[in-house]
Amino acid sequence: MTSAPTSHRTVRPILVASWNGGPATAKAASLHASGMPLLHAIVEGIKLIEDDPEEMSVGYGGLPNEDGIVELDAAVMDGPRHKAGGVAGLRGVRNVAAVAYEVLNRTDHALLVGDGALKFAKQLGFKEEDLLTPKARDAWLQWKASLSSQDAWIEANEQHSGFGQARWAGHKDNPTPGGPPTLSSSPHPSPVGGPARAVPFTWGTVHLSGLDQHGNLYSCTSTSGLSYKIPGRVGDSPIVGAGLYTDNAVGSAGATGRGESSLQNCAAFDVVRGMEAGLSPTDACLEALRRIARNTKETRLQSRPGVPGFNLTMYAIRKDGVTGSASMHEGYQHVVQTGTETRILNNAFVFEKA
């Protein structure tokens, strides 16, 4: 099953984004129409999502790590320069996509992490602040209260030492109660921790890939990453080739969802290579997800044999402006911006709802 591919070759910019990216794509398109370079406009659009305290998977108000500290990851990629900038494990600065954009433009590096990233941001005048909102703190406290001294980081049957239930048991779940997500309802609704873990638990991210008025491609991904992660855990979002990848001759792609699976399969790179090999953007997303499903070997990550228990969504735009998106599981959506028009479309998927 595939969603209708979109192609509006004459109207630009064209952007593809994660379900929560609508406000960002609309702002990016409008800023680009007034003359701002598209990647800069994308970063400005993503600030809307990073600044939103109700968006608990990105920026200010994002769910914290296991110590209750919000750690953010973001990256940008500039197609014409084939150059990326990223930050990971950055604490205390909400607009991390903008910091990543500065890494791209002001340094010869592709990724700054932790304290070094914070120092860099502060040197450029970014404000340092506490990013933990009362709502995110409550969720974290609820999560902490649900732990026992026997909890471990992965399930007992996958460990040598044999501890109790995994702290991230929610990762096995992929519920979408109430049907497909919309712009105002998360595709990772809370609580998603399963019966034993009725604590708010999200993993989510905002990704935008776009084609500008000159036919050039750009991408950006920003996230607070996996909630309640081990401090220092970095997902796929700021990693070139996993959470985003742009090849100006071919297309651009991004990922949201279980970052470890995206990282271990170079997911965004795989989608772009699929498009280069002639697949449509949607089919390239599906093919990358099928490969990830085949590579999901551990039973703790499967809901049934051969079926990953987690979700991952890929987004793609080809050099000619055709967009596509696919999820591991049915019931997810993405955003397509064509000029001033913002649309929400159903994703293609690998596995139907059981």
Ligand code: ASP
């Ligand atoms: N991919 C992100 C990460 O693993 C989280 C997400 O998109 O849900 O950090």
